[in-house]
Amino acid sequence: MRTRMASQLKVLTAMSLLVSGCAAALAQEPEEVDLFAKQRILTAIGPGLRAVRQGADGRLYVLASPSPGLVVTDTTGKQLLAIGEEPTAPGSAAASHSLLTFGDDCDVDAEGRIYVADRGANLIRVFSPEGAPLRSFAVKNPVSVAVLEEDEVAVATLREPHLVMVFDKNGKPVRDFGDPEPIAERAELNRFLNIGQLGTDRLGHLYYAFGYLPEPTVRQYDRLGFASQDIQYTAIDALPTAVAVRKQIDRQEKRGDTPSFKRILTALGVDRSSGEIWMALNNNLLHFDVAGNRLATYKIYTPAGARLEATTILVEQDQLLIGSDPLGLYLFSRPDKKTRNE
Known part of the structure; x- marks a missing residue:
């Protein structure tokens, strides 16, 4: 009974906050x-399209799983190499390597080294600019990857206690940060609702986009893990979706089912x-x-x-x-x- 009342209070509190915030901003809503x-x-x-990134030289890195894998093109759209795809024809001019299981995300550093979150193999794989394997390191259920300064790599996963894990260039864990938002009382359900994807800018910030929170949220961190702000969508037209998601969370909390939600962000x-x-x-x-x-x-x-x-x-x-x-x-x-x- 106490748990049910607490869940209902969460919904009512969220509705109240959304309504008050939306009413204040309604007059200046963008068209x-x-x-x-x-x-x-x-x-x-x-x-299967999962991610698209761009290197410092303008190359595009496009990841689609399970096929064709990671495709790299030049600025004109000509394919230069593919990782995870068999050669389309003998003697093809584009280099090809069959090295991925199921890639969920990718990124590229300033030197052109390629990083792939291979969730199918529980690995972060690192490739040379030419697509040759350089190294890999084990990370359970990696879903997003972002290259940081000083040859560090940030990884988001499905189930680790913190939102972000950071590894050095050799794959050694150096720190983790980001506490999951307390959306549900059941630990498995709450961690699922905090799954997210990563992004970076040239100002040294790391961004964590929560995929399943009722109120779509992107959190900004510095590279050491200090959070500076949340960018959140709480307009009046977001209220029905947020309320419906919180009700669904409450239902799954009571039933104890394996978490199953549609991504919001x-x-x-x-x-x-x-x-x-x-x-x-x-x-x-x-x-x-x-x-x-x-x-x-x-x-x-x-x-x-x-x-x-x-x-x-x-x-x-x-x-x-x-x-x-x-x-x-x-x-x-x-x-x-x-x-x-x-």
């Missing part, structure tokens, strides 16, 4: 705008030069400034007008690359900036 992609790129990639994009955040809630794209103020809200679509439910976002200077499983990877002009051709 929602439809945003259509210019074109689809890398059309061979679609189902489906993709994170970070403007690496400024630290501005782009947050996707399926086909809703939200843009926040560095102080956490929402600047704009968009509904995103393919060039043909189909809903594009984002699973990965790459923020470039004048454009956005937004990926969806299974629809593929799409190029958008950045609506907050004029392109060079305009």
Whole structure:
């Protein structure tokens, strides 16, 4: 009885906070705008699309699991190598390696070394810029990876006690940080609700995007693990979803089932030069400034007008690359900036 009353109190408190916060901000809510992609790129990639990253030299690193794996292209879109895919033809000019089990995320450092969170093998795998395996180290259930300064690597997992684990260049754990938010009383359920993905900027910040919290949240840390702010979406139109999710949490808490939820925050994009955040809630794209103020809200679509439910976002200077499983990877002009051709 006490547990039920506590759960109901959580829902009521969340509703009260959301309503009061939304009412105060209602007059200045950004207008929602439809945003259509210019074109689809890398059309061979679609189902299983997990992540897209960009190297310092402009190369694109696109991860789709289980196939084709990690594909690297140059600035013109020409494929340079694939990791986890068998050669398409004997003597193919593109290098190929069959080395991945099931990659969930990837990142690339300033020297072009590639890092893949291979959840299927419980490993972080490191490859040379040419795709040759350099090393790997064991991490149980890694779901996201981000390269930090001083050759350190941050990893988010499914079940570790803290949100983030940090390893040195040799794969030795050096610190962990980030306490899960207390959303549910059952430990297994609460940890599931705190699963997230990582992003970084050039200012030395690490971002943790909570995928399943009722109120979509991105937390900013410095590289040592000190949290500086939460960027949260609590507009009036987010209230029904938040309340419904909290009710679902309460039901699963009582039944004791294996946790099963739809992801709320489906993709994170970070403007690496400024630290501005782009947050996707399926086909809703939200843009926040560095102080956490929402600047704009968009509904995103393919060039043909189909809903594009984002699973990965790459923020470039004048454009956005937004990926969806299974629809593929799409190029958008950045609506907050004029392109060079305009």
